Amino acid sequence: MITEGRVQAGDEITLTRKGPEELSVADTDALLYLPDRDPTMLRKALNIPALSPGWQQSFRELAAAQQPRQEPGWPGERAATQQPREEPGWPGFKTMRVGRIVPETPTVSSIYLDSTDGTPLPEARPGQYLSLRLVVGDTAPAVRSYSLSSVPTAGTYRISVKHENHGKVSSYIHATLCPGDLVEVASPRGTFVLEEGTRPIVLISAGIGVTPVLAMLHQLAATRDARPVWWIHTAHDVAHHAFADEAHTLLSQLPNAHEHIYYTAADELAPHPEPHIAQGRPTAQSLMALGIPTDADAYVCGPTTFMDDLGGFLTEHGLRPERIHTEQFSALPAINPGVTPTAAIRPHQPIGPTGTGPLITFARSGITTPWSPAHASLLELAEACDIPTRWSCRTGVCHTCITHLVAGDITYTTPPLERPEPGTVLVCCSRPTTEVVLDL
Incomplete structure (x- = not known):
């Protein structure tokens, strides 16, 4: 049995077993920290259960970025070879009209969203979601994400919303939203999507x-x-x-x-x-x-x-x-290497003077707060709000902190080793230049 203890020069080392794929530490480091990754080596790294959750997540995202994609419904486009192309859609939020509201059960209603100008909507991949920005009461606009519950037609998206007893936005949707109302909607996004293949x-x-x-x-x-x-x-x-x-x-x-x-x-x-x-x-x-x-x-x-x-x-x-x-639509589980888990704290406004910069919205956590230069990065602001965060290097290298950028623009305070794919941002080394909505 292996137990904790001190290791010093002269101690005997006994090999008890070899892990799957037999990648060396140097090989694994190179896959994470160096460009021009070998796809074969990357696939091997995905089969190593001993890696930390943060490294496993980084390798999954790097492998997904290398996968050729052929999006359905977009004839004439070629599959990407190495770098993923930008998903079809629109930047930030656009205005859409509520076409119909259909009760499905006593607590669930489907909302059909139509384009306001009759133009075809970008085709969504099965499993993706929409983010809606709604003005509810006198507070800052609230952003919530809802899965598309059917494949889109040419000019209509369908989402289905459950009325939560204490849900401010879901209560508004069920009690106040009407056909003909205009809402702000971000284009379909999300990686929980049905993949092509032959497996069951x-x-x-x-x-x-x-x-x-x-x-x-x-x-x-x-x-x-x-x-x-x-x-x-x-x-x-x-x-x-x-x-x-x-x-x-x-x-x-x-x-x-x-x-x-x-x-x-x-x-x-x-x-x-x-x-x-x-x-x-x-x-x-x-x-x-x-x-x-x-x-x-x-x-x-x-x-x-x-x-x-x-x-x-x-x-x-x-x-x-x-x-x-x-x-998962709530805040994602934290990945904070070396930090001992503590009792979960409900996300809140940051302590201290209110910032005067652009509004930052953490969509999964339901927090909107003005940016303050007192924070070195968007990651630090999230931590100040006790929003579960995901990071490892904090310098733009490992991509553990990669987050979907729903709307807005950012700048990198430290240039990342490799830029993340379009529509995403490394929050560990970035600051906002406009109002920003993050899927965090």
């Missing part, structure tokens, strides 16, 4: 987490995708099961689909006549009984504990961790 697909959701995987299901049904698909959804009860009929119809259009529904309410505990509906919650044992192949790609969306549990069940079942994709 597992779509897992709970509650309103159904929305991004429902968009994926729409895409699969539209192309009559031949891949085996497992649709696993957990809801409170029949009345609060959003898109039940819609999903069932889409699954019937696929040649190899498996539908499994779980209801958790106490009054739903009687045996259900439909064989694909069960009572309770999915467990490691019940998932194993569904016949999910271990080479599948899984997409999981729901409350954080749900995603953690289901991700763990899938890993125990044999799925590789890099093939289990999750979506």
Whole structure:
């Protein structure tokens, strides 16, 4: 057994085992810190479980940036070879009109957003989300992100919003927003997207987490995708099961689909006549009984504990961790090397004099605050607000802090070793030059 202790000159070193891929420390450092990375070596690094979460995340993002992409719906475009091209869309926010509002359940409504000039909207990838900026009351505009819940038509996006009891913005959307109203919308973004391929697909959701995987299901049904698909959804009860009929119809259009529904309410505990509906919650044992192949790609969306549990069940079942994709709209888990975790603190306005610079909005955390030059970087401002942060080097090298830039412009105080892809920013070494909205 290996235990902690002191190492000094002359101590004997015994090799107990070799890790997968057998990359040296120098090789791994070079992949993270030097340009012109070898794609083969990068793929090897993705298979090393001993790396820290920050390094694993950096390598996943670097590998994704090297993947050739062919976006659907954009004929005539060539796939990028090394550097990802900018996603189709528009900078910052644009005005869109509420076309329809359709109740789906007592607590969920779908909002259809139309272009105001009739021009076609950029096609979104299944699983992406929109950020809306709304003026609610007398405070600064609030920014919230909602997944697209279907594939877009030529001039319409659909999002679906759950009314949270204490949610200021969701309450406004359900009680005040009307067809014909104008709202500010940022173009589709997000990396929780359905990937092309031949492997089986597992779509897992709970509650309103159904929305991004429902968009994926729409895409699969539209192309009559031949891949085996497992649709696993957990809801409170029949009345609060959003898109039940819609999903069932889409699954019937696929040649190899498996539908499994779980209801958790106490009054739903009687045996259900439909064989694909069960009572309770999915467990490691019940998932194993569904016949999910271990080479599948899984997409999981729901409350954080749900995603953690289901991700763990899938890993125990044999799925590789890099093939289990999750979506989270609250603040992302912190990656702070060398910092001991403490009790979570609710994000808040920074302590001290109020800044006089442009407004900075942290969309996931619901914080808008003026910039102050007292902070050396956007990362430092986030830390002053107790917003969970992700960093490693703090000098623009490792890309752990890479964040989607929803709107605005920044400048780098320290030039990064490599510029991040368009639409993203390294918050550890950047400051705003205009009002900024960050997906943080």
